[in-house]
Amino acid sequence: MSKIPFVSAARCSLTLAVLVLGGCAPGETGGSGGGGTGGSGTTGAAGTTGAAGTTGASGTTGAAGTTGVAGTTGAAGTTGAAGTTGAAGTTGAAGTTGAAGTTGAAGTGATAGTGSAGRGGTSGGAGTTGVAGRGGASGSAGTTGAAGAAGRGGTTGAAGTSGGGVMVSSSCKMPAWPSASGSVTISGTMTVSNYDGQMRTVNGNLDNCSNAGQSSTNAIFEVSDGGSVKNVVFGTSIGDGIHCLGTCTIENVWFPYICDDAITMLGGSGKTATIRNCGFKGARDKVVQHNGNGSTVVLDTIYVETAGKLYRSCGEGSGCGASSAVRTVTASNIYAIGVGQLLGVSSNDKATLTNICAYRTPQVCHVYQPGSDADAPVGANSVGEGPSANCVYTGAQTHALVDHVNGSVTTDVLCTGPNSAKTGSTATACVSGFNTCLKGCAPGSYGFKQLTCGTDGKYAEAGGTSCVPPADSTAASKLAGTNSSMATSTVTGNGSCTSQWAWGKDSDGKFCVCVMKPGYYQASSGWYVWDCQTQWW
Numbered sequence: 001m002s003k004i005p006f007v008s009a010a011r012c013s014l015t016l017a018v019l020v021l022g023g024c025a026p027g028e029t030g031g032s033g034g035g036g037t038g039g040s041g042t043t044g045a046a047g048t049t050g051a052a053g054t055t056g057a058s059g060t061t062g063a064a065g066t067t068g069v070a071g072t073t074g075a076a077g078t079t080g081a082a083g084t085t086g087a088a089g090t091t092g093a094a095g096t097t098g099a100a101g102t103t104g105a106a107g108t109g110a111t112a113g114t115g116s117a118g119r120g121g122t123s124g125g126a127g128t129t130g131v132a133g134r135g136g137a138s139g140s141a142g143t144t145g146a147a148g149a150a151g152r153g154g155t156t157g158a159a160g161t162s163g164g165g166v167m168v169s170s171s172c173k174m175p176a177w178p179s180a181s182g183s184v185t186i187s188g189t190m191t192v193s194n195y196d197g198q199m200r201t202v203n204g205n206l207d208n209c210s211n212a213g214q215s216s217t218n219a220i221f222e223v224s225d226g227g228s229v230k231n232v233v234f235g236t237s238i239g240d241g242i243h244c245l246g247t248c249t250i251e252n253v254w255f256p257y258i259c260d261d262a263i264t265m266l267g268g269s270g271k272t273a274t275i276r277n278c279g280f281k282g283a284r285d286k287v288v289q290h291n292g293n294g295s296t297v298v299l300d301t302i303y304v305e306t307a308g309k310l311y312r313s314c315g316e317g318s319g320c321g322a323s324s325a326v327r328t329v330t331a332s333n334i335y336a337i338g339v340g341q342l343l344g345v346s347s348n349d350k351a352t353l354t355n356i357c358a359y360r361t362p363q364v365c366h367v368y369q370p371g372s373d374a375d376a377p378v379g380a381n382s383v384g385e386g387p388s389a390n391c392v393y394t395g396a397q398t399h400a401l402v403d404h405v406n407g408s409v410t411t412d413v414l415c416t417g418p419n420s421a422k423t424g425s426t427a428t429a430c431v432s433g434f435n436t437c438l439k440g441c442a443p444g445s446y447g448f449k450q451l452t453c454g455t456d457g458k459y460a461e462a463g464g465t466s467c468v469p470p471a472d473s474t475a476a477s478k479l480a481g482t483n484s485s486m487a488t489s490t491v492t493g494n495g496s497c498t499s500q501w502a503w504g505k506d507s508d509g510k511f512c513v514c515v516m517k518p519g520y521y522q523a524s525s526g527w528y529v530w531d532c533q534t535q536w537w
Helices: 009-018 473-478 481-486
Strands: 183-185 190-203 221-234 242-244 248-255 263-265 272-290 296-313 328-346 350-359 363-368 398-400 437-441 447-453 459-461 503-505 511-515 529-533
Touching: 242 248, 350 363, 481 503
Parallel strands: 183 190, 190 221, 221 242, 221 248, 242 263, 248 272, 263 272, 272 296, 296 328, 328 350, 328 363, 350 398
Antiparallel strands: 437 447, 447 459, 503 511, 511 529
16 A cells, blocks of 8 residues: 655645646545545546646646545555455446546445545546546445355355355244243133133143153043133143034143143034144144044144154044044144154045144145054155145245254255155155155154255255254254264164163164154153164264
8 A cells, every 4th residue: 555645735726826726636536436446546526637627626636636635545445345356346436537436435346336446536636537426446344245256145155155054934833832931720621611820830630741642541620512711831740631622712721741631622523623823832642633524623822842743633542533534634723843744644534734833743634544543645756744735735835943953054944754755776756746755764854855856856955965953052053974983882773762862783884873753752651762864974
């Protein structure tokens, strides 16, 4: 950077006598955009092409003299405050053509312009770049600008380094688990018409659900036909939760502990159980049991975490009635974490799903044989999972919670399931609407892997990419490949284990980790099983 020459007061006075419009311009810096060839150039404030045309308002010497007040390179030097190109490209806000410069205040391509310096253009206060030559050759935003070289989705912008990464859908709203205010204890089963818990903790003296026992049959509330339960945070000893004897509304009710079920719909033909704005945690099997033949369950704005299923149309058992029973369920605005499958229905039933947001949830919807836990091969690639006449939804209605992983993906569509969306030697055909999708990877489904449709019409891993690891620091560190040296014992996949995050190997040489595996919460009294997978790191 050139030194800034001193312009004496005497010289200013002399110049003022000669230049009526020129004047000294001590406030403008030199340089061509950011540095150029001198703060005032050779023609001073008016310059050769300044405000007054070729000769400027004061002739060729100008009020600022030959070097101008701002020196040779202006306040920002050659590259401006943040590098040579800045967010505004190489021409700067002032450019070389007068008041607005070549690219205007924002430079070639960014919000910050190309720099805060170069205030005088090439010839001092007016110079060849005019009074507005404030952009310099580069911008204060540096090489990539405030949002990266390619903007929000660019190389270093808000979406990360891949330039095309997706964010969590704005339709996915995680509710805040409420805090109770006060408490009440109920003895046995209470029959209610309209019960308002006023956000108190409701406890009972039935089965303790803190260990998610499966033997409970007695409910803490039996809701009469047309009745409701609202504004409740349940405690531990609540048995089988709520039984709806007919049409009912369950609203703003929260279950931190679940035994066999949280809510059972017993109402028959024409009856509807509406369950909305509710939350559930810790169900080894299912949250909502649907028994009534000809009835409907509506699930809306539901948070569910660590459950075998959110909903099951009656499977096996005498309470399920005839195998010809028909049930209907709609599920919308579901936020699920660690759920084996969201909806399980029979091939007589119809489920409709919209706005499903999930992480560590392998299956969105699964179809079973009536009155059985046997698979009904009516879904994607002739297995029970995925969209079908019984499970009505599209890929666009599913949203992976990508904020739970630490990496970039280009879709948030959830794959149809682990058995219908496979790659490698057992690759399955691509499913329409799910050609590019995300499926769980790593033990416990803590990561996401992106699949794309290959030229052969079958699924392949996108660019051969590995599993995108979890954002949770504990899970990421425990699942890191650096722990593989701990895998010194031979274990059985999906077999019970007790030490979370322990490592082992199965007989096929796959690495296994002891985790809470969605869909296998009933396999172990302690919730943990060995999840064995092909190397994921």
